[in-house]
Amino acid sequence: MAEFEGIIDYLNGIGLIDPNRIGIVAFSATGPGVGYAITHSKYRFGAAVLADTDDAGYLTYLSYFSDNGVIQRFEPINGGAPFGASLASWLREAPEFSLNKVNAAMLLEPTSSSSVLMLWEWFVGFRRLGKPVEMVFMPDAGHVVVRPQDRIVSQGGAVDWFDFWLKGEDDPDPTKKDQYARWHSLRKLQYEDEGK
DSSP, X not given: OHHHHHHHHHHHHTTOOOTTXXXXXXXXXXXXXXXXXHHHOSSOEEEEEEEEEOOSXXXXXXHTTTOHHHHHHHHHHHTSOSSGGGHHHHHHHSGGGGGGGOOSEEEEEOOSHHHHHHHHHHHHHHHHXXXXXXXXXXXXXXXXXXXXXXXXXXXXXXXXXXXXXXXXXXXXXXXXHHHHHHHHHHHHHHHHHHHO
């Protein structure tokens, strides 16, 4: 998180960005760091994309319990096993327990059923909290998205997402009409959440 904040501080210091309109993307192994930054940073991210990643969280921990490498990676991040004395550390550190602090509109892009599971806490948590979230499932894309039609969905979707949430722009393409209708409904949720 310190790296992200340092970059934001630097770019803001030279007048290149508006620190109130920051977007962030996580793919694969960058998920835990980005998830932590979104939930714990002093900065309010305006929009985020979590693409085929995890957040080193509780449900992912339980899902991969038989994989000792994952356990060895998750426990140090969150202060031990999520039981007993170290449970308080998990509640403080694991991102999914701090979703109420997130202001970013979240676009989730899983490419497998296990990836859906890893992002499920974010999706359900945001829905329950009335925060803007959309999940785009690409089951045939593969971890590294290479097919042109999948890249259009993933990368084109991310550009549209950031344009909409950070710049307030809609793509006039008539084939995207339904997409923007959903996103305008999500924006109403965000306004209501900010009003609280």
